[in-house]
Amino acid sequence: MAANSLTNRIYVANGLDGTVSVLDGGTNAVLATGQVGPFPSHVAVNARTNRVYVSNRAGHTVSVLDGASNALLATVVVGGIPDEIGVNETTDWVYAANAEGGLAVLDGGSNRLLTTVPVGREPQAIAVNAATNRVYVVDGGDHTVWTLQEHRWGPPTARVILRADPAALLPAEEAKQRRCA
Amino acid sequence: MIFLAGSRAPFLLLPVFRFRLSLLGGALMLLSVTGLTALLWSAPAVANSVSLPGTPMAVAINPATNRLYLTTNNPSIAVWSLDGSGTGALRSVTLGGGFLGALAVTAVTEHVYVADVSGRVSVLAGASNTELTSVVISAIAHGMAVNPWTNRVYVTSDRGDGRPAGTVVVLDGERDTVLTQVQIGRGRWAWPQTP
Numbered sequence: 516m517a518a519n520s521l522t523n524r525i526y527v528a529n530g531l532d533g534t535v536s537v538l539d540g541g542t543n544a545v546l547a548t549g550q551v552g553p554f555p556s557h558v559a560v561n562a563r564t565n566r567v568y569v570s571n572r573a574g575h576t577v578s579v580l581d582g583a584s585n586a587l588l589a590t591v592v593v594g595g596i597p598d599e600i601g602v603n604e605t606t607d608w609v610y611a612a613n614a615e616g617g618l619a620v621l622d623g624g625s626n627r628l629l630t631t632v633p634v635g636r637e638p639q640a641i642a643v644n645a646a647t648n649r650v651y652v653v654d655g656g657d658h659t660v661w662t663l664q665e666h667r668w669g670p671p672t673a674r675v676i677l678r679a680d681p682a683a684l685l686p687a688e689e690a691k692q693r694r695c696a
Numbered sequence: 697m698i699f700l701a702g703s704r705a706p707f708l709l710l711p712v713f714r715f716r717l718s719l720l721g722g723a724l725m726l727l728s729v730t731g732l733t734a735l736l737w738s739a740p741a742v743a744n745s746v747s748l749p750g751t752p753m754a755v756a757i758n759p760a761t762n763r764l765y766l767t768t769n770n771p772s773i774a775v776w777s778l779d780g781s782g783t784g785a786l787r788s789v790t791l792g793g794g795f796l797g798a799l800a801v802t803a804v805t806e807h808v809y810v811a812d813v814s815g816r817v818s819v820l821a822g823a824s825n826t827e828l829t830s831v832v833i834s835a836i837a838h839g840m841a842v843n844p845w846t847n848r849v850y851v852t853s854d855r856g857d858g859r860p861a862g863t864v865v866v867l868d869g870e871r872d873t874v875l876t877q878v879q880i881g882r883g884r885w886a887w888p889q890t891p
Contacts, residue, residue, distance in 0.1 A: 516852045516864070518841040525841065525850050529862055529881030536880045538850075540843055543866055543876050557839070642757040642764065651764055653752040660752055660766065660776075677766075677776065677786070680747040685769040 517558040519565065519582060526567050526580075528555035535569055535578075537585055547585045551578040559600040561607060561623060568621075570597035570611050577611050577619070579626050589626040593619035601641035603648060606665055610650055612638035618652060618663070620670065630670040634661045651676075658684060748774055749788055753797060758822060760803040765810075765820075767796035773810055775825055789825045791818040800840040800849065805869065809849050811837030817851065819872050829872050833865045842869065 516527045523540035533553050537546045552571025555578070559568045565582035577597055579589040595613035602609045607623035616636045620629045635654025638661075642651045648665040658679035663671040750768030757764050764776040764784075771794050778784040793812030801808045806822035817837070818830045835853035842849045847869035854862065862881040867874055 516839040516841045516850060518843045518848075518850060520843045520845050523843060523846060525843075525864070527852055527862065527864055527880050531862075531882040534881060538864065538878065538880075540846055540848060543878055545878065545880060548881070640753065640755045642755040644757050644759045644762065646759040647762065651755050651757060653755050653766070655751070655753075658748070658751050660748070660755070660764075677748050677752070677774075679751055679768070680749060683748075683750040683768075683770065685751040689769075 517560040517567070519560045519562045519567075521562045522565065522582060524582065526558040526560060526569075528558050528569060530554050530556055530572075533571075535567070535580065549580070549585055549587065551580075551587065552576045552590065556598050557600045559602045559609065561602045561604050561609075563604045564607060564623060566623060568600050568602060568609050568611075568623075570600040572596050572598060572614070577609070577621060591621055591626055591628055593621070593628055593631075595619075599639060599641045601643045601650065603643050603645050603650070603665065605645040606648060608665060610641050610643065610652075610663075612641055612652065614639065616656070618650075632663065632671055632673055634663065634673045635659060748786075754799050756799050756801045756808070758801045758803050758806065758808075761806065761822065763822065765799055765801055765808050767799055767810060769795055771796065771812070773799070773808070773820065787825065789820060789827070791820070791827050791830075793818055793830065798837040798840040798851070800842045802842045802844040802847070802849075802869065804844040805847065807869065809840060809842065809867075809869075811840060811851060817849070817867065831867055831872050831874060833867075833874060835863060835865060848875070 518525045525538035527536045534548050536548045551569045552574030554573035555569045556572045557570045567580035569578040577591045595615040597611040598614045599612045609621040611619040618632045618634045634652050636656025638652045639655040640653035650663040652661040659675045660677035662676045663673045665671045750770045753767045762778045766774040772788040772790040774788045776786050793816045795813045797811050799810045808820040810818045815834045816830045819828045837851045839852045849867035851865040864878045866876045
């Protein structure tokens with residue numbers, strides 16, 4: 516799910532329905548529900564451009580919605596299992612974590628796949644700091660946290676900043692189940 | 697080679713050997729180039745490799761303070777204060793709710809909202825790293841979002857009994873109470889099965 520703080524609209528992915536619902540943050544009423552790809556899992560909003568990005572796990576795609584009209588603008592093939600998604604509102608780059616490994620980088624202006632950055636085996640969570648143009652990715656495969664630095668001249672550079680204490684790790688099966696929360 | 701000494705065979709083998717040498721040299725060069733590139737492109741911060749107190753789950757950042765919040769498989773949230781170079785200091789704050797999951801942070805009030813598996817949302821004061829209060833939502837959170845301007849916190853969940861039905865719980869960030877619940881769709885997926 517994601518919230519657009521400027522339009523006060525809340526976007527919720529309905530995985531089992533293959534849809535995204537739009538909530539009015541003022542009245543908490545459902546304004547619209549639109550079809551995206553199969554098994555949408557996460558939503559990200561660029562409040563500056565009023566674009567909504569939805570990762571479709573089973574569709575191997577990212578759906579791009581127009582926040583003003585709620586219309587589906589584009590469907591970008593990223594491959595794998597796109598899961599958590601994040602956007603840098605300043606540079607308009609969109610990041611979709613592939614649960615099978617790697618991070619897809621999309622250009623929000625052209626709705627095109629720019630590159631895929633190899634960050635971990637099972638990246639599962641993303642946080643973007645638009646003030647520093649840094650992206651933080653949790654890799655559930657290797658239990659690490661990566662940082663990516665965006666560049667104007669090319670793909671982002673990535674490195675590991677945190678590693679989980681091996682003694683405190685959750686059993687792999689349980690971690691996999693929990694991850695879906 | 698020893699057995700063939702004196703015969704023409706070693707000379708015949710020489711070009712092959714030379715080829716093998718050049719292959720080896722080429723492979724070594726390729727390895728060093730790719731190694732250097734890999735080092736430059738994804739150099740792991742060995743000097744700053746700090747251990748997280750468990751399997752990392754979800755992440756959120758407060759861009760104003762440049763603090764990173766991570767939930768792990770234990771009842772504490774890891775707070776990673778970043779400096780300009782992208783490294784920093786780690787500390788963990790214990791929240792009394794068991795296994796933690798989805799989280800969200802708002803830069804306006806500097807509050808961090810963290811959901812746990814017992815169906816609660818803990819409110820952490822980002823400035824002091826202390827737990828202010830907790831809100832019972834009676835649902836297992838999948839995702840969380842916050843509108844900093846309206847100070848509303850949104851939590852998506854399934855019903856919690858395994859049967860699919862999507863719910864959005866709306867929290868008032870000022871009073872830290874549940875405002876309403878909205879039923880949307882059939883849910884993300886039937887907990888705890890994965891598609």
